[in-house]
Amino acid sequence: MAAATPGSDEGDLALAGVVRRFGAVTALAGIDLAVRKGELLTILGPSGSGKTTLLKVVAGFEMPDEGEVLLGERRITAAPPSKRDIGMVFQNYALFPHMTIAENIAFPLQMRKVPKAEIRRRVEDVLALVDLPGLGGRLPRQLSGGQQQRAALARAIVFGPRLLLLDEPFGALDRKLREQMQLEVRRLQRKLGLTALFVTHDQEEALILSDRIAVMEQGRIVQLGSPEEIYRRPATRFVAGFIGESNLFRARVAGNGYALLENGVGVPLPPGAPPEGSEVGLMLRPERPKPISAGERLDSVFSGEVVETVYLGETVKYRIRLNPGLEIIVRWPFREAGESLRVGDRTTLGWNRDDLHLVGWS
Amino acid sequence: MTAAVADRPAATATGTAIWWRNNRATALLLLAAAPALLFLLAFYLLPMMLLLAQSFEGGSLKAYEKALTDGLYVRVLIDTMLIAAYVSVICLALGYPVAYFLASTRPPWPTIGIIFVLLPFWTSILVRTYGWMILLGRNGIINRFLLDIGLLSDPLPLLNNLNGVLIGMVHVLLPYMVFPIYAVMRRVDPALIAAAEGLGAPGWQIFRRVYFPLTLPGVLAGVTLVYILSIGFFITPALLGGGKVIMIAVLIETQVRQFLNWGFAAALSAVLLAATLLVYVGLRRLFRSDLQWS
Numbered sequence: 001m002a003a004a005t006p007g008s009d010e011g012d013l014a015l016a017g018v019v020r021r022f023g024a025v026t027a028l029a030g031i032d033l034a035v036r037k038g039e040l041l042t043i044l045g046p047s048g049s050g051k052t053t054l055l056k057v058v059a060g061f062e063m064p065d066e067g068e069v070l071l072g073e074r075r076i077t078a079a080p081p082s083k084r085d086i087g088m089v090f091q092n093y094a095l096f097p098h099m100t101i102a103e104n105i106a107f108p109l110q111m112r113k114v115p116k117a118e119i120r121r122r123v124e125d126v127l128a129l130v131d132l133p134g135l136g137g138r139l140p141r142q143l144s145g146g147q148q149q150r151a152a153l154a155r156a157i158v159f160g161p162r163l164l165l166l167d168e169p170f171g172a173l174d175r176k177l178r179e180q181m182q183l184e185v186r187r188l189q190r191k192l193g194l195t196a197l198f199v200t201h202d203q204e205e206a207l208i209l210s211d212r213i214a215v216m217e218q219g220r221i222v223q224l225g226s227p228e229e230i231y232r233r234p235a236t237r238f239v240a241g242f243i244g245e246s247n248l249f250r251a252r253v254a255g256n257g258y259a260l261l262e263n264g265v266g267v268p269l270p271p272g273a274p275p276e277g278s279e280v281g282l283m284l285r286p287e288r289p290k291p292i293s294a295g296e297r298l299d300s301v302f303s304g305e306v307v308e309t310v311y312l313g314e315t316v317k318y319r320i321r322l323n324p325g326l327e328i329i330v331r332w333p334f335r336e337a338g339e340s341l342r343v344g345d346r347t348t349l350g351w352n353r354d355d356l357h358l359v360g361w362s
Numbered sequence: 363m364t365a366a367v368a369d370r371p372a373a374t375a376t377g378t379a380i381w382w383r384n385n386r387a388t389a390l391l392l393l394a395a396a397p398a399l400l401f402l403l404a405f406y407l408l409p410m411m412l413l414l415a416q417s418f419e420g421g422s423l424k425a426y427e428k429a430l431t432d433g434l435y436v437r438v439l440i441d442t443m444l445i446a447a448y449v450s451v452i453c454l455a456l457g458y459p460v461a462y463f464l465a466s467t468r469p470p471w472p473t474i475g476i477i478f479v480l481l482p483f484w485t486s487i488l489v490r491t492y493g494w495m496i497l498l499g500r501n502g503i504i505n506r507f508l509l510d511i512g513l514l515s516d517p518l519p520l521l522n523n524l525n526g527v528l529i530g531m532v533h534v535l536l537p538y539m540v541f542p543i544y545a546v547m548r549r550v551d552p553a554l555i556a557a558a559e560g561l562g563a564p565g566w567q568i569f570r571r572v573y574f575p576l577t578l579p580g581v582l583a584g585v586t587l588v589y590i591l592s593i594g595f596f597i598t599p600a601l602l603g604g605g606k607v608i609m610i611a612v613l614i615e616t617q618v619r620q621f622l623n624w625g626f627a628a629a630l631s632a633v634l635l636a637a638t639l640l641v642y643v644g645l646r647r648l649f650r651s652d653l654q655w656s
Contacts, residue, residue: 059560081559094557098575107571111562155561 012037012195013058013163018067020053027053028064029219035163040189040196042206045216046242054216055167055199060084071162082111087156088165092172093148095140101151102127102136108159126154129188146177153185157192164189164196170205182209203243207231215239237359240283247328249282250361257353265324268299268353279361286317286331288355291347298350304328306345316340320347417628425629435613435630442610443637445524445599446592449531450539453588454581456532457539461580464540465547479537487534491601494530495521498602522604530598535591539584546580586645593638610634 013035020028027050035041045051056062058069060081069077076084087108095104102123109119127133130150140148149169156164166185170178186209189196200206206213207227215223215230215238223235234240240248251259251267255276258266267282274280292301304322315331318341322328330349334340341347382389417425429435464475482490497503498520505517520526550573558568596611603609610630617627 061556061559081556082562082564084560085562086560088557088560090553090557092553094551094553096554096558096572098578107558107563108561111564111567159562 012039012072013197014068014070015054015058016068016070018054018057018064018069020050020057020062020064026219028057031067031219031221033214033221033224035195035197036211037195038190038193039211040186040198040209042198042200042210042213043216044200044203044206044213044243046201049216050219051199051201051216052167055165055197058163058197059086059088059165085159085161086163086165087159087161089149089152089156089167089169091168093140093152093169095148095152095155097140100137100139101132101143101154104140104151105136105155105158108155112159114159122158126158130154131184145173146181149173149181150184153188157188157194162195164194166196166198168200168202170200170202178205179208185209207243215242233357234283234359237281237361240281240357240359245286245329245331247284247286248359249284249326251280251282253278253280261324261326263324263326265326267356269358270353270356273358281359281361283357283359284328284351284355286329287315289328289330289349289351291332292350296350299353301348301350302326302328303346303348306341306343306347309341309343320349413628414632416624417626417632419625425626426633428626429629429633438608438610438613439633439637441608442593442634443641445527445531445607445609446589446595448528449535449592450585450589452528452532453536453539454585457536457584458543458581460536461540461543461547464544465550479540482533483537487597490533491530491598494526494533494602498526498529521602522606524603524607526602526604527599527607527609530602531592531595534598535588538587538591542583542587543577543580546577546583550576582645586642589641589645590638593634593641 013033015031015033018028018031019026029050031054033041043051043054053062057064060076060079060083064077067077068075071084071086095101096107099107105123105126106119109122114122123136127136130153132147132150132154135143135147135151140151143151152169169185170181173181182205188194198206198209207230210227212224212226213230214221217236217238223230223239225233230239230243234243237248240246249261249267251261253269253273253276254260254266257269257273259269259273259280259282260266261282269282290296290298292298302322302324304320306318307321307327308319310317311334312331314334316334317329317331320328320330328349419425460475460479464472464479467475495502499505500517500519500521502521504520505514508514509517520529554572554576555568558572563571594611595609596615599607599609600612600615603612611634614627614630614634617623617630
């Protein structure tokens, strides 16, 4: 239980040993997590990983079977949602359809018995803050998706909550709007110094938004770290596969700094490899391998044939079948049309041992 | 020019084809509904028109003058609307919680509940009304029981008065209140309730500010239905009112059966129809802005 010390000044929101079971299914298998003050922490996981249950436990819609939830100094494990002082943005915004935007935003203030004049002032202020000035009189259905999203955010922050919860709030928006809203939420959260817990299954979104990411798998947090750490040094094979694109080769550590791939080819390993005989996964991000030009020396060099190209704008993704019967995906900057590779072209590529990252295979 | 003229018939043919493609569904649906439409036309609209014509017997408005100025008839019309209002309010008070129960419990309770709400529907209204007479009379089962256990010294006046009429009518009309409300309740998004809770609303505020307003369309539908059905009620007030509670339908029947005064009965019917329509339009106006928000 070292991860979340009750009442520690580091954890603004702290979960200690939280377990939640549904019949035979264990949705949360002992969660220890401390969200720092002013931090945006993302819970990232595929569906069924327990992230939604975790969010519900924090919001108060689910009670944990074991463990404690602390918000600052306060134990809120058994507190009803209405007494938690948490602002939440729901997946489909959950704006009250029969109230105007201003009435929606005023709702949490009215529940806290804020004087009328102050409510009016604060609603105006927050509408300006989320860039919806003058739209207070509209009904939710009269707003666009992005505007509804802003209104939902305004309603969640207007009462100055201790914690902001975001439950996959960008899922319903088209790609361009989504990116814009992500950056805007990030800007607002920083500006207001809000502690925020964000739940998503979208790893790209998590990398853009988060101070730290907690990756969940089967009811556990399998890795907690900055987006860069998670991307560069995934702790497990699952994280390596889930975050970003990667090539993952199964290999056996062979001694003197080498590992043997499944087809028997030796590959130099980065320092700090596990003992000889261990099964490992060699993770290689697609942007790491380089095309070889004459006279260059790299630790591992392969030649192969391009079997698929995907044009991605700034970069091109190639699937290349390497000579020893391996397939690898690489992503290289788009070069002038004449120079880029086509299906059937042969090419030579290579990487240095430091480009590899080792994860346990099992 | 010649080319344009030559094109014309072809263009029209295409136009017809396009019209047919766009409206085929409507046309077919109309065809499917035709038997029912014809039935209503022949056996409902036509007789109603004939009845209306009778109310202007000899081209005079005398019947209407009597219906709208004679103290007795005005009184009965007002009583009828009041009784309909009482029945609507009682049905709403009893029906809303029932609808909530049906909409919010876990299976199999909704199914069981719906069967119980529907049960009275499968019994003849006459049988049910006689049943109430046995239950509610001076020597009825309820009074006997209460007297026997010593809770009362004199029997309660439950029959042949307004009490009896209200009990009987509410019993018959309750399902018409429950089902529209139930249908709307089932469509209320649970996330909205969760949101209200998360934003700090205690239970009764969630109900007052969020849940109830969201179910208002169902309430409106139920109230309208019950009110309109109540206004024209005949058997129940006739039997349970014991001649002391006169509703307008009873009066119309008397005019026809006893006095054979078709013209006046027709005028009363027209007034009743007009009053019903007025109430209907009024209720819709009242809630118009809140009718739909899904």
